[in-house]
Amino acid sequence: MLYIVGLGLGDEKDITLRGLEAVKKCDKVFIEAYTSLLSFGISSDGLSTLEKLYGKPVTLADRETVEERADQILTAAAASDVAFLVVGDPFGATTHTDLVVRAKKLGIDVKVVHNASVMNAVGACGLQLYHYGETVSIPFFTETWRPDSFYEKIQKNRALGLHTLCLGKKQYEPPRYMSINTAIEQLLEVEHNRGESAYNEDTMCVGLARLGSEDQKIVSGTMRQLQSVDFGAPLHCLVIVGKTHPVEEEMLDFYRHSEENNHGTV
Amino acid sequence: MLYIVGLGLGDEKDITLRGLEAVKKCDKVFIEAYTSLLSFGISSDGLSTLEKLYGKPVTLADRETVEERADQILTAAAASDVAFLVVGDPFGATTHTDLVVRAKKLGIDVKVVHNASVMNAVGACGLQLYHYGETVSIPFFTETWRPDSFYEKIQKNRALGLHTLCLGKKQYEPPRYMSINTAIEQLLEVEHNRGESAYNEDTMCVGLARLGSEDQKIVSGTMRQLQSVDFGAPLHCLVIVGKTHPVEEEMLDFYRHSEENNHGTV
Structure with a gap:
């Protein structure tokens, strides 16, 4: 199962209870880099605020990962529960729609947790x-x-x-x-x-x-x-x-x- | 302080951590009736799922309350912390923009907690x-x-x-x-x-x-x-x-x- 979870616009407290519940039961958690670097003050050496809230490590997915290494996320999602975290709402960007299409083609179940977006x-x-x-x-x-x-x-x-x-x-x-x-x-x-x-x-x-x-x-x-x-x-x-x-x-x-x-x- | 809190689209679990935190510290909590009656299966005799989650009573604000009795909400918000809960995002409807305008005119601080909307x-x-x-x-x-x-x-x-x-x-x-x-x-x-x-x-x-x-x-x-x-x-x-x-x-x-x-x- 692939959970695509919107984090909203402010900081780590803008995740929904439903989103947090999904993240907590996932075996692997990825986060989109582009906007999260800003919104959550995340630097490449630390995702600690989120990791502390979630109680597990979070892998920063740079653009290469999302568009070119999506296979890595999808392979993991085929085998277990994986969360992909996105600042704002999951459908703010074409990239994420593309990830949903690829997952569905591979027969991987996708659940979307919505949130506020610009x-x-x-x-x-x-x-x-x-x-x-x-x-x-x-x-x-x-x-x-x-x-x-x-x-x-x-x-x-x-x-x-x-x-x-x-x-x-x-x-x-x-x-x-x-x-x-x-x-x-x-x-x-x-x-x-x-x-x-x-x-x-x-x-x-x-x-x-x-x-x-x-x-x-x-x-x-x-x-x-x-x-x-x-x-x-x-x-x-x-x-x-x-x-x-x-x-x-x-x-x-x-x-x-x-x-x-x-x-x-x- | 008046908190206008978006509840998102699904059920009680779609509130954000920030929204829940705001509701928990408020002395009085109102909820917009129109869509909440549906989305949360709320009937006039019970708001129990939300009240259990929030640990306090929730007052159903019918249309008359929001548009004609907004004074009641605003008077309460002038004296203490009040939450007004809205299905979706607070700025989905003109009614809520109007409430913000009225609050600002009375010098009442307003904080908005965003969420997903249609x-x-x-x-x-x-x-x-x-x-x-x-x-x-x-x-x-x-x-x-x-x-x-x-x-x-x-x-x-x-x-x-x-x-x-x-x-x-x-x-x-x-x-x-x-x-x-x-x-x-x-x-x-x-x-x-x-x-x-x-x-x-x-x-x-x-x-x-x-x-x-x-x-x-x-x-x-x-x-x-x-x-x-x-x-x-x-x-x-x-x-x-x-x-x-x-x-x-x-x-x-x-x-x-x-x-x-x-x-x-x-």
Whole structure:
């Protein structure tokens, strides 16, 4: 049996009772490296907080393990109970869907333990989840590679009055995490080049950092305003605000940008 | 302090360790009635499974309490630690956003404990959350009231190749829960009347019942096929499939409609 267990967004206490029960009965426990390195302050030399809670060793599965050495996890799961731990919810990333497909093809039973992910916890900013369009992912631009396919998606969402959740595309080697400031910088560069007025410096947005953690930071303001906010450590995400309803506006007001929110920069 | 705690989708074991810790330190615990009546088999005469786990009484907050008697919850939260429990994630419904706004206006601190909701757990069917458009809610039709504003939203999502999550609109008095069969019946009636070919009987869909529970049921097939499937007890939701990618198709194949899936109805 393969248990794919969502750990939620904050720290080790965000696992569910059902998830903890599954982990405790498993013979082998793997954890996805990319986001867990951050969310749980896990370094390659120690997973001790989780291991203490679970009462057993946890093996860090780097990207190579998940996508290329999935066989190792699946072989173990064919013989005994194995848990694969994922920050957020198991179906936040295509990688994990692929693992489920491979397990099912091998006749291995799969049980999923759900948890919060950015895809629903972003509701914390007050914008209704019903009113989001397609989610976009923003890759790190390089000197020669500046793909802008997210631009048309944002444009379409905005034409429909919908909010757009912007996530940084995962970059594994070395792991890098898109900041809100970089995301806005790249968004404005693309608008400057395309010039189709999908959005501009005065477009209302919400920046969310470390969503679901004790020290989460949520600030609403224009792109220009958010560019000067120090959001601190990753993970970050950005919402481009569409048409708003009164209760949404009231929530955004609580998070409105001010000098007070703007720790450390300016 | 007001803790708004998501309970997740299955049963009492889907609370997180953080959520349970919050509930245990609260002086008063309220629970939202609408969905909890189902998910936790709670009847008006007993909340005993939860009360046993929490070690304290739980007060069932009917709709009147949440929207009209929110003052009672807020007055208690101004004086001591109060937990308000919500099935799924706290920001799945506008009602709860409204409670947060009212608390903040009164200067009451609010802490949210996130959990899985249908908005992210629907990823279980294999369709990537990134590729969903606006979510639609489908109300129960009556003889004289047959609103169809969901039609245009579905049409727009499909034109963009996006999947559409269809949820039944909450109906409180008496509580009723939209079945997948009724949703499809109403969808096809509206298509018949509008005739704009947003979808038809052969459009691929996925029906999901009791998502996140031990006995969840997921079946993919055309609208016509799913109409004859007995999905059993609520809650149900329906996804109208947009453009698919190979890994999405492989997952849908695992859930494909067959006579075997079709318990009891043919």
